[in-house]
Amino acid sequence: MSPKKNDQHFSRRDFMKATSLAGGGLLIGFTLFESCKPGAEPAIDLASLNYNDFNAFIKIADNGAVTIFSPNPEIGQGVKTSMPMIIAEELDVNWEDVFVVQAPLDAKNYDRQVAGGSQSIRHGWEPLRKTGATARQMLVNAAAAQWGVDPSECTSSRGVITNSKGETLTYGDVVNQAAGMEIPEDVKLKSVRDFHIIGQEIPNVDIDEIITGKPLFGLDYKKEGMFYACVARPPAFGQTLDAVDDSEARAISGVQDVVRFGDKVAVIATDTWTAMKGKKALKLSWKSDAALESTEDHHKILTGLLDGKSFETLRKDGNVKKAFSSADFVLERTYESPFLPHNCMEPMNFYADVTSEKIHLVGPIQTPKGTAERVAQVLEREVGDIHLEMTRQGGGFGRRLYGDFVLEAAEISNLSGKPVQVVFSREDDMADGIYRPAIKYRIAASVKDGEVTGYHLKEAAINSNMYGLIPNFFPAGALENYQVDVAKFDSKITTGAWRAPYTNFLAFAEQSFFDELAEMMETDRIQLRLDLLDKVKGTTDDRIQYSPERMQKVIRTAVDKSGWGKAPDGVYQGFSAYYCHNSHVAEVADVVIEDGAPVVKRVVCVVDCGIVVNPLGARNQVEGGVIDGIGHAMYGDFAFSNGAPQSLNFDGYRMIRIKDVPKVETHFIKNTESPTGLGEPTLPPAGAALANAIKAATGKRLYNQPFITELKDLRIPEKEIIG
Known part of the structure; x- marks a missing residue:
């Protein structure tokens, strides 16, 4: 069984637009993805459209x-x-002749102008190819008309069109004529074997600007007459603003205004330092109407949910209770993870200039369309009044899906009448986050006559509302008796998507559990997974998204490439395999003991993400995901006391450091399947591979993150767990 193909249908007339440029040349516009809506009204006067249209x-x-x-x-x-x-x-040009520019938001023409879920390439693959191929065919048709031959007698290659006589024309020679030609309905896409750009290692188009410090990011944005705003927010979740004394802040040279909106106070100044200084000078008092939450409360609440009976059942196959009652033994384990902040390198920021004529927004946002709609709603304006430009983003990881900082900028500009850029300090970023929710999983499996007969997964989470396809991931479909139950506690602490939502921790829990289950069954841990995947083959269950065949291939390849079972003395290996974001991944971690402490030296990662568009960028994503997964599983911890975060900067919040980073070996499964996700899938299995390797090295099974807390029980004197 293979993963489902995109159920997307495109009309050439709906997503292609063409017009001549005033200075000569051809403009091809296209609407992408699910926004290629049947019945979309085409522009009446294409020649009048500018780039922003x-x-x-x-x-x-x-x-x-x-x-x-x-x-x-x-x-x-x-x-x-x-x-x-x-x-x-598909346009068939030399990459050296291509210039790339970031487009602004255009909510009129398509829906998925989003960075999230590792879906951009997957959803864009077909329409992007068709757009390039359509432009190429128009140029070929123009050349054929100029020669007086049938287009079938012409070929294109690297921006040059050739006819059967060997005569040639460049795209530039025919582009003006092509602009007036009819857009072809049906175009032929290239064969994969003919690709000359896709599959090549292409450097990031922004790399020169990045390494030379040219303006690219939101914090780089400058406009004459703009001001800067820093915002005082409630210091604890559950508090509201009671009183404000801003006299000292207003007395600071450079402070232009102090604005209160809701339970927040913004200080507007001529520069960020002055705005931050003014914010510190505010005298604010806060109140709360109920008890504020602490980490100890969350531990008890989540355990109570797991022990209780108020669950929502997301999937139920067979009868797990019956399977458990007749089993030779049942293994049950509980796993726990803390809240986590996103800690993007570039703190949250956004520029807003709200006037009676327009709303101009500029900055780093993963969801420009939805954010623009929220701004329009809050300011009681039309979405058409908003022009939103996107900058490059210094990290997102899900935090920039939420446009709270954009709304702040828009509200402050609207109230003050000034163009402002809201800037978070690192402390603001960590104290007013939208965190990964704290979660506990309880997993139980029954074994009868050497076979796994039942599997029951329970989730208890803070504010959990994004269960998605988790109940249909492995081992769903492999077992006759299978059940997934969820329960949540509604907290005032804001939570949301964090890189590879939910799977980032669930993969550790499940893959650690399968290793321990194999030990209890006295069977090979790799073979246990392969045997379960065999049972999924040929399923007619449309809920199952993963491919057992593709998963088995990444597993076998990881075993081969890592030298699984053949490691030299003193090297301990841990295995993990997981499917998420439409991609299949297997990882093997190598751990050694140095000075009494486990040290991760190498991770071998095998990925099936279909056709790899840019291997250089793809490896960066794979390696980054593995390192991120190891770092947060090992060190990430974030506690609350009376509703207030207890870590506000990197002196109190441990992240992975350069000396901790293992060597990551990346291997892609070569095939001709359409591309799938890559920004997130290598993170979830990393923690489990490391935990299973640590178990092999130390004999200690880990159940809670961060691992460094549990590893303290090994009583390693004055020794950090490093990589």
Whole structure:
């Protein structure tokens, strides 16, 4: 069984637009993804459209230069490079002749101008290819008309069109004529074997600007006459603003205004330092109407939920109670993870200039369309009044899905009448986060006559509302008796998506559990997984998204590439395999003992994500995901006391450091399947591979994150767990 293909249907007339450029050349506009809506009204006067009227487009100049506007937010996942690569491939030009520009928000033309869920390339694959191929065919048709031959007698290659006589024309030679030609309904896409851009290692299109410090990121944005705002927010979740004394803040030279909105107070100044200084000078009093939450409370609450009976059942196959009652033995384990902040390198920030005529927004946001709609609602304006430009983002990891900082900027500008950029300090970023929720999982499995007969997963979470496809991931479909139950506690602490939502911890829990289950069964841990996957083959259950065949291949490849079972003395290995974001991943971690402490030296990661568009960028994503997964599983901890975060900067919050980072070996399964997700899938299995390797090295089974807390029980004197 293979993962389901995208159920997307595209009309050429719906997503293609073409017009001549005033200075000569061809402009191809296209609407992408699910926004290619049947019945969408085409523009009446295409010649009057300017660049901002398209959500993304190709611009071809009469000298042959090609500009491709990249529509999706760039948060470091590489779509500003890889999405234009797909267009350029089918357009059949030299990558050296391509210029890439970030497109602004255009909610009119398509829905998925989003960076989230590792879905940009997966959803864009077909429409991006068709857009490039359609432009190429228009250029070929123009050349054929100029020669007076049938287009079938012409071929294109690297921006040059050739006829059967060997005569040639460049794209620049025919681009003006092509602009007036009819858009073809049916175009032929390239064969994978003919790709010359896709599959090549293409450097990030912004790399020169990044390493030379050119303005790219939200914090780089400058505009004449703009001001800066820092915001005082409740110091604890559950508190509200009672009284404000801003006299000392207003007396500081450079402070322009102090604005109260809701339970927040903004200090507006001529520069960020003065705004921060003014914020510290505010005298604020806070109140709370109920008891404030602490980490100890959450431990008890989550345990109570697991022990209780108030669950929502997300999937129930067979009868797990019956399977457990007749089993030779039942293994049950509980796993716990803390809240986690996102800690993007670039703290939250956004620029807003609200006037009676327009709302101009600029900055780093993963969800520009939804955020613009929220701004319009809060300010009681029309969405059409908003022009939102996206900058490159210094990290997102899910935090920039939520536009709270954009709303702050818009409200402050609206109230003050000034163009402002809201800037979070690192302390603001950690104290007013939208955190990964604290979660506990309880997993139980029954074994009868050497076979796994039942599996029961219970989740208890803080504010959990994104269960998604988790109940249909492995081992769903492999067992006759299978059940997934969830329960949540509604907290005032804000929570949301954090890189690879929920699977980031669930993968550790489940894959650690399977290793321990194999030990109890006295069977091979790899074979246990392979045997369960065999049982999924041929299923007609449409809920199952993963492919057992593809999962087995990444497992076997990881076993081979890592030298599983053949490690030299003193090297202990741990295995993990997981499917999420439409991709299949297997990882093996190598751990040694140095000075009495386990040290992770190497992680071998095998990924099946379909066609790899840009191997250079893809490896960066794989390695980053593995390192992120290891770092947060090992060190990430975030506590609350009376509703207030207890860590406000990196002196009190441990992240992985350069000396902790293992060597990551990446292997991609080569196939011709359409691309799937890559920004997140390698993070979830990393923690389990490490935990299973630590078990092999120390004999200690880990059940809670961060691991460093549990490893203190080993009584390693004055020795950090490092990589």
